[in-house]
Amino acid sequence: MIENLLSVRNIETYYGPIMALRGVSLDVPKGQIVTVLGANGAGKTTILKTVSGVMDPQKGSVTFEDNQIQGSDPDWVARQGIAHVPEGREVFPLLTVRENLSMGAFARTERGGIGADLEMVFDYFPILQERADQQAGYLSGGQQQMLAIARALMARPRLMLLDEPSLGLSPILVKEIFDIIRRLNKEQGVTMLLVEQNANMALQIAGYGYVLELGRIVMDDACHRLLESEDIKEFYLGVKKDAVRGRKRWRRKKTWR
Amino acid sequence: MDGSTGSIETDGVVFDGCDTLPKLFRKRYVEEADKIAMREKHLGIWRSITWREYGETAKDIGLGLMSMGLQRGETVSILSETNKEWMFADLGAIGAGATSSGIYTTDSAKQLEYVVRDSETGFLFVENEEQLDKYLQVRDNVPSLRKVIIMDLEGLRDFTDPIAMTWDELIETGRRYGAEHPAAWDDRIDGSSQDDTAILVYTSGTTGPPKGAMISNKNVIFQMGTARTMLEFHEGDNQLAFLPLCHIAERGFSMFLSMAYKTVVNFAESPETFAENVREVSPHVFFAVPRVWEKFYSGFTIQIRDATAIGKTMYSWAIEIGKRIAEHKIRGTEPSAKDRMLYRLADLLVLRNVKTMIGLGKTRWAATGAAPISPDLIRWYMALGINMLEVYGQTENTGVATANTLIDFKVGTIGKAMSDTEVKISERGEILIKGDHVFKGYFNNPEKTAETVIDGWLHTGDVGSVDSEGYFKITDRIKDIIITAGGKNITPSEMENQLKFSPYIADAVIIGDKRKFLSCLVMIDEDNVVKFAQDSDVPFSNYASLCRSSKVQELISTEISKVNKDFARVEQIKAFRLIEQVLTPEDEELTPTMKLKRNLVGQKYKELIDSMYQAA
Numbered sequence: 001m002i003e004n005l006l007s008v009r010n011i012e013t014y015y016g017p018i019m020a021l022r023g024v025s026l027d028v029p030k031g032q033i034v035t036v037l038g039a040n041g042a043g044k045t046t047i048l049k050t051v052s053g054v055m056d057p058q059k060g061s062v063t064f065e066d067n068q069i070q071g072s073d074p075d076w077v078a079r080q081g082i083a084h085v086p087e088g089r090e091v092f093p094l095l096t097v098r099e100n101l102s103m104g105a106f107a108r109t110e111r112g113g114i115g116a117d118l119e120m121v122f123d124y125f126p127i128l129q130e131r132a133d134q135q136a137g138y139l140s141g142g143q144q145q146m147l148a149i150a151r152a153l154m155a156r157p158r159l160m161l162l163d164e165p166s167l168g169l170s171p172i173l174v175k176e177i178f179d180i181i182r183r184l185n186k187e188q189g190v191t192m193l194l195v196e197q198n199a200n201m202a203l204q205i206a207g208y209g210y211v212l213e214l215g216r217i218v219m220d221d222a223c224h225r226l227l228e229s230e231d232i233k234e235f236y237l238g239v240k241k242d243a244v245r246g247r248k249r250w251r252r253k254k255t256w257r
Numbered sequence: 258m259d260g261s262t263g264s265i266e267t268d269g270v271v272f273d274g275c276d277t278l279p280k281l282f283r284k285r286y287v288e289e290a291d292k293i294a295m296r297e298k299h300l301g302i303w304r305s306i307t308w309r310e311y312g313e314t315a316k317d318i319g320l321g322l323m324s325m326g327l328q329r330g331e332t333v334s335i336l337s338e339t340n341k342e343w344m345f346a347d348l349g350a351i352g353a354g355a356t357s358s359g360i361y362t363t364d365s366a367k368q369l370e371y372v373v374r375d376s377e378t379g380f381l382f383v384e385n386e387e388q389l390d391k392y393l394q395v396r397d398n399v400p401s402l403r404k405v406i407i408m409d410l411e412g413l414r415d416f417t418d419p420i421a422m423t424w425d426e427l428i429e430t431g432r433r434y435g436a437e438h439p440a441a442w443d444d445r446i447d448g449s450s451q452d453d454t455a456i457l458v459y460t461s462g463t464t465g466p467p468k469g470a471m472i473s474n475k476n477v478i479f480q481m482g483t484a485r486t487m488l489e490f491h492e493g494d495n496q497l498a499f500l501p502l503c504h505i506a507e508r509g510f511s512m513f514l515s516m517a518y519k520t521v522v523n524f525a526e527s528p529e530t531f532a533e534n535v536r537e538v539s540p541h542v543f544f545a546v547p548r549v550w551e552k553f554y555s556g557f558t559i560q561i562r563d564a565t566a567i568g569k570t571m572y573s574w575a576i577e578i579g580k581r582i583a584e585h586k587i588r589g590t591e592p593s594a595k596d597r598m599l600y601r602l603a604d605l606l607v608l609r610n611v612k613t614m615i616g617l618g619k620t621r622w623a624a625t626g627a628a629p630i631s632p633d634l635i636r637w638y639m640a641l642g643i644n645m646l647e648v649y650g651q652t653e654n655t656g657v658a659t660a661n662t663l664i665d666f667k668v669g670t671i672g673k674a675m676s677d678t679e680v681k682i683s684e685r686g687e688i689l690i691k692g693d694h695v696f697k698g699y700f701n702n703p704e705k706t707a708e709t710v711i712d713g714w715l716h717t718g719d720v721g722s723v724d725s726e727g728y729f730k731i732t733d734r735i736k737d738i739i740i741t742a743g744g745k746n747i748t749p750s751e752m753e754n755q756l757k758f759s760p761y762i763a764d765a766v767i768i769g770d771k772r773k774f775l776s777c778l779v780m781i782d783e784d785n786v787v788k789f790a791q792d793s794d795v796p797f798s799n800y801a802s803l804c805r806s807s808k809v810q811e812l813i814s815t816e817i818s819k820v821n822k823d824f825a826r827v828e829q830i831k832a833f834r835l836i837e838q839v840l841t842p843e844d845e846e847l848t849p850t851m852k853l854k855r856n857l858v859g860q861k862y863k864e865l866i867d868s869m870y871q872a873a
Contacts (some may be wrong), residue, residue: 008797023787026798060794210798216787220798 003189004063005159006051011070013043013050019045019058022215027161033185033192033203037236038212044195045087048161049213051193052084053077064159064215079107083157087164087195089148093137094230095127100136100147101152104154113156120188121150124180142173146180153184159191160184166198174198178205199236201228211236270451270479270693272517277449277474279352281481283631285516286312293493294515295522296538297341303523303537306341311348316442317347321431322380323441325404329354329448330682332376332457336360336369336391337384339502340524342408342424344512346382347502349431351455354445355380359503362388363842368467370395376457376469376700377401385409389421396420413788451475457700458505469700472505476655479677479693481517486676487660488646489622490518494541497534506627509656510544516612532556535616543623547630547757548764550623550645553615554634555760559785563818575607579640586639587668594643608641617643622663624648624702626854629731631754632669639668647671649731653715653757655694659729670728672720679716680729687735688721689714701856720748737855739769745827747775752820752828759816760785764853767830776832778862779813780840780853786812804835832869836862 006028013021028034038044046051049055053074062070093169095243122129166174182205184190196202204222211219226232233239275281290309333350337343350357358376383389404419432701455474459467498511515522524536582600585592607851612618622644626667638645649671650657661672674680695715698706721731733748749767756765763782769775797803846857
């Protein structure tokens with residue numbers, strides 16, 4: 001049996017009166033990459049925020065390594081080994097790259113390991129080493145994304161929550177970032193919960209995927225099977241069969257099967 | 258047993274001085290020109306359409322078709338959702354002497370091909386790009402088609418094809434033709450006769466390919482007249498059109514009866530906004546299929562569970578009083594003065610709000626038909642104070658043959674025969690219907706016609722009975738009767754209706770023909786079961802895992818046990834399975850009115866069904 005590092009059960013999360021998550025359950029097995037796909041406003045980010053403690057669910061449970069963590073403070077959750085890489089990178093713009101990375105290791109106590117991890121991070125992201133002493137605000141978007149991931153790595157997380165790492169990046173950079181994510185998973189054994197709008201890339205690197213619509217999961221399966229699903233192809237991958245008129249603008253109804 | 262009632266008039270059928278549908282239509286758009294005929298929501302605002310606009314647009318459509326050589330008696334087909342253009346195109350075609358045939362938008366390209374070929378359609382209206390694409394896929398197989406008219410051009414600005422023309426072009430052509438031939442339209446209308454086939458209605462066909470039922474002007478006019486004796490319409494009443502107009506029920510209610518009784522038809526925007534539209538329109542008179550009445554009820558029942566303790570107590574108090582009063586009404590007895598007073602209070606404090614919440618605040622009467630309904634559901638609506646009338650009929654008799662009325666009604670029956678309608682039970686228990694609403698026959702299918710109408714009696718295929726007061730009751734479809742391996746005859750629909758009364762069961766099919774025991778396949782009500790799962794912390798990700806979860810299985814099992822209690826030992830449902838896929842009307846297992854098709858379900862889920870009998 002596969003061991004689940006993270007189990008989310010029936011969570012309901014609200015923004016004021018608005019119910020953003022209407023009962024979501026999902027599992028992230030240890031050592032795997034699991035992806036959540038969905039359109040704008042589906043509730044993807046809310047799932048990550050609920051896991052990392054930034055938001056509290058009104059209902060349901062979040063279990064991380066056998067401990068229920070729903071409703072805990074985000075800093076405590078982070079100390080348990082969950083690193084949240086937020087959407088839009090959110091690096092500290094006025095601090096240098098090196099300082100940003102130190103912030104990632106803020107909660108750690110063993111000094112020795114930090115230095116080694118910095119080496120490891122620079123190994124994955126050589127460009128960060130080149131720019132180690134520049135202010136993070138002057139980095140390009142792709143570099144900031146790398147820094148955000150690197151900063152999270154510095155916390156030595158067992159689970160990394162990645163919120164749309166491809167946002168606003170050029171296709172080449174997207175590929176580069178995803179390659180690194182894949183390597184980090186393989187080589188460092190970091191389990192990942194990846195939220196993405198770039199369904200194609202996400203399904204390439206993840207093992208299992210969930211599709212979220214309006215706060216509810218409508219479909220889930222192994223990624224190689226999701227890639228074959230007619231609904232995923234049409235609504236998430238933009239694959240269109242040649243229509244009689246050469247192009248087809250209307251969409252068939254979603255069935256999620 | 259012979260329960261024939263009513264009498265047949267022999268001196269022709271006339272309504273409001275008109276003997277055909279086009280003549281009555283003309284009378285309406287001339288005499289009622291400035292009154293509102295229909296409303297449609299456009300960009301969020303309800304827009305009124307007068308009889309003048311209705312008439313003139315239909316006329317331009319009809320003339321446009323005539324200018325392209327439409328002959329009297331030719332078929333025009335309409336492939337569109339229910340909207341005002343549907344009605345314009347329909348009456349334009351019928352006015353021009355053609356036969357109008359509706360095609361379900363849920364039909365596939367192949368089904369479209371079949372219907373267009375079978376009906377020998379010359380002109381086809383398509384709603385939009387999506388429907389147009391269906392035609393384009395099969396265009397080579399339907400050479401009889403001369404012109405395709407596109408109603409909504411969105412996304413098709415650059416599309417050109419010699420066979421296609423736009424709605425506006427058709428109207429423009431019609432106007433020009435009308436200017437050149439000022440008498441052409443009226444000549445066609447004057448030349449219409451009672452025997453013309455006004456509409457062709459393809460029956461959903463649970464067995465074999467669909468057949469086109471030919472409904473004549475006489476059928477329609479007769480049906481308009483008989484409706485007066487059973488239903489009470491006031492001029493200007495609001496009603497809501499939302500079912501497919503291809504279906505005889507919606508066509509009859511929203512087109513024929515609204516024309517006859519000058520009511521206002523309001524078009525619902527889409528299935529998604531249906532509930533909201535009901536509240537906005539607040540119809541005075543309301544026809545819907547049982548599925549809709551079930552949905553209102555289950556939606557409300559679930560909502561009340563989340564109400565405050567006071568709210569719940571108030572509701573159960575009020576509905577109990579409502580039920581008591583309803584029982585008196587049903588039995589025809591007088592409630593006590595105290596009960597009457599309590600009811601007034603209950604209505605003021607609770608029941609009125611419940612009705613308003615659903616959108617039935619102004620409803621004088623509601624009607625249900627086209628499928629069987631649970632008597633308990635009718636009682637609930639009656640307890641709210643809504644007169645819920647069950648009617649019965651078929652496409653082949655233009656909609657209604659028997660009906661409960663505001664004066665004569667008996668819950669659990671389909672009412673008495675309508676005026677000038679003979680209804681009787683044949684020796685083998687089949688319900689037979691005779692009257693001027695019995696159709697002309699199936700288009701190009703004399704064999705099937707001969708099997709269906711014998712000596713003027715329409716053989717309905719329904720088994721039923723009649724009581725001493727003349728109220729008819731349907732047991733089931735003849736072909737649906739189950740004979741178990743033990744030789745016991747079982748009529749499944751009564752049990753199925755009881756199952757559907759559960760808020761968690763959307764539809765169910767009982768199985769057991771030539772089997773050792775009864776079992777059933779259940780389609781869950783997704784919204785309500787999801788809510789149940791959330792409330793009781795049942796983890797699930799998708800529909801299938803929801804169906805498979807043990808708590809949901811238990812829930813349905815409990816619901817089935819409740820129904821089992823009401824039935825004899827041989828009629829117990831001993832096993833069940835859930836259909837683990839969300840079904841939509843596009844799926845062949847469902848009719849356009851969201852009923853499960855017994856035969857198809859039996860074939861498609863054969864393995865699942867067999868598994869129930871292997872396990873036992």
